[in-house]
Amino acid sequence: MINVDDKISCCGCQACYNICPKGAIEMVEDEKGFKYPKVDNEKCINCGLCEKACPMLNEAKRENNPRAFACMNKDEEIRKQSTSGGIFTLLATAIINDGGVVFGACFDEDFGVHHTYCEKIEDLGQYRSSKYLQSDIGLSYKNAKEFLDQGRKVLFTGTPCHIEALKSFLGKDYDNLYLQDIICHGVPSPLVWDKYRAYREEIASSKTSSMSFRSKKDTTWSSYNVDFEFKDGSEYKKYHKYDAYMRAFLKHLSLREACTECKFKRNNRFSDITLADFWGIKNVKPEMDDGKGTSLVIVNSKKGQELFDKINDLMVCEEVEFDKAIAGNPSFNTTSKANPNSDKFFSELKNGGDFESLANKYAPKSSTITKMKRKVKGIIKKVLKK
Ligand SMILES: Cc1cc2nc3c(=O)[nH]c(=O)nc-3n(C[C@H](O)[C@H](O)[C@H](O)COP(=O)(O)OP(=O)(O)OC[C@H]3O[C@@H](n4cnc5c(N)ncnc54)[C@H](O)[C@@H]3O)c2cc1C
Ligand code: SF4
Ligand code: SF4
Ligand code: SF4
Structure with missing residues (x-):
């Protein structure tokens, strides 16, 4: 056992x-x-x-010949609601149009994150946009198997470990199964998210009515905001590099331990398609960067290519040399290094520490870091002069 x-x-x-x-x-x-x-x-x-x-106990291997593309959904409204170029919605729509079922991560009524499934195009909105915490899978693999055994097409979306877990749970290949993962930085703790949301609600004196980790509403895709709307009509909107939750995430303070030694980040993936932000697009193909979101789409398999071909007319798309495509996205195959202050962050937060102060202490804003670096450089110069 x-x-x-x-x-x-x-x-x-x-x-x-x-x-x-x-x-x-x-x-x-x-x-x-x-x-x-x-x-x-x-x-x-x-x-x-x-x-x-268990995908952590069993070493699974696959040989791929991945191709990389820069893509933008032609539907501007969907692209605005999506994290990157809005390609998830196109893939999911193609599956549903074929009578299929789509699994993804969505908020519940308390803003916890769970995997569920849907069978209607009008229900896909709940899965759009990244939720930066670990999604609770529940019995989704079992549910997916039931649909597969009925002969329905299934698109299962999630982190690379979700995809490998589903593969090993199923124990055999299904022609009607399509797997889409993401380039994954790692997943923060649902408890940290609960604490942060409670902190924001206390300051606003109102409950959350909607939330986006990747809002493009008043800014560009790469300068995205964290955006809360509260029930009393007030709003919290912050450039992500200044937001306490995002800094704790991006500096690896709030990540699951297994994410700091991730074995699922690799070139040869089990998914048919991998989606990501096309960081660095302005250097690789500046004409594909309009500030509204460009997806990096990696097609890993023949089945993935067939699905991708189906959505070709609905997007602006250009193939990119694979090595250039992943150059700006280290999380593709490099694990997020453990932050030595992570345990202290968790324990102080649990003991009632103020979220913002803890983030300032253990994941200071870059401007503070820059100031500190300058200070250290100044001190070194002085010492060297003596
Ligand atoms: C925890 C996490 C870490 C990520 N790290 C990176 C990274 O380091 N580099 C990078 O380029 N991209 C990263 N991404 C992927 C990126 O943010 C976009 O999800 C991806 O580019 C798809 O964008 P889209 O515009 O096509 O579609 P969107 O509509 O934005 O895609 C939504 C898709 O993401 C899935 N999803 C949302 N939240 C979760 C979750 N908590 N767990 C599992 N699946 C989820 C949905 O099921 C759906 O399939 C990360 C995403 C998540 C959730
Ligand atoms: S699958 Fe269940 S019953 Fe079987 S060994 Fe594991 S815990 Fe025991
Ligand atoms: S949750 Fe996943 S990784 Fe953890 S023991 Fe179970 S199968 Fe293995
Ligand atoms: S970093 Fe690895 S272990 Fe962590 S959620 Fe992503 S794929 Fe899973």
Whole structure:
């Protein structure tokens, strides 16, 4: 049976929870707010299925010949609502038009993040835009298998570990399954997100009515804002580099431990298509950068190419040399290094520390860092003169 001795060895994908035939596995939150499996020994029959399904325990290999593209959805409104170039919606629409089902991450009514599925184009909006915390998979792999066994097309979207978890949960290939992952920086803790949202709501004296981690409303794609709208009509809008939650995320303070030694970031992926922001597009193909969002689309398989060809007329798209395409996006195949202050951040936050002060302490704004660097340079110069 599955036994998580060391937290770094569990990415929280929930494949074990989905596969257990006896319902002996429960996903339990730790003190940082990340879920880990807990086995009920009374119910467990030692069948070993959970270990077989765990993507962290089983080394899976694939040889791809990936192609990279810079893409923009021609529908300007959808692109505005999306993180990058709005390509997820095009892929999902193609699947639904074929009678298929789409799985993705959405907010629930309390702004927690869960995986669910939908079968209607008008319901795709809930999955648009990145939610920067770990999505709770629930029983989505089991649900996806039911649709696949009925012969329905399924597009399953998520992080690279979700995709490998679904593959090992299924244990065989399905012609009707399409897999789309993302370039993944890592996932912050749902508890940190809850604390941050509570902090914002306390300052606003009002509950959240809508939220975007990647708002392009009043700015460009690369200078995106974190944007909260509250029930009393007030708003919090902040350039992401000045927002406390985003700084904690981007400086790896709030990440799951397994994300700091991620084995799923690699050229040869199990997904059919990988989506990302095309960071660096202005250097590679400036004509594809209009400030409204450009997607990097990596096509990993023949099936991915067939799906991609179906949406060709609905986007502006140019192929880019693979190495140039990933050059601006280190998270494609480089893991996010552990922040040595992460444990202190979590424990001080848990003990009631003020979110903004903790982010200022452990993930200072770049302007503060620049000032500090200048100070250090000044001191070094003085020392060298003596
Ligand atoms: C946690 C996280 C880290 C990321 N890190 C990077 C990075 O380092 N570099 C980079 O270029 N891109 C990163 N991305 C991907 C990027 O932000 C966009 O999701 C991607 O470019 C797709 O954009 P789009 O405009 O085509 O579609 P959108 O409509 O914005 O795409 C939404 C898609 O993202 C999925 N999604 C949203 N939130 C989650 C979540 N919490 N977990 C799993 N899936 C989710 C939805 O299911 C849907 O498939 C990250 C995304 C997430 C969620
Ligand atoms: S060994 Fe079998 S019964 Fe026991 S927890 Fe794992 S999957 Fe469930
Ligand atoms: S299957 Fe996923 S959740 Fe279960 S132990 Fe392995 S990595 Fe953790
Ligand atoms: S960084 Fe790796 S382990 Fe963490 S969520 Fe992304 S794919 Fe999964």
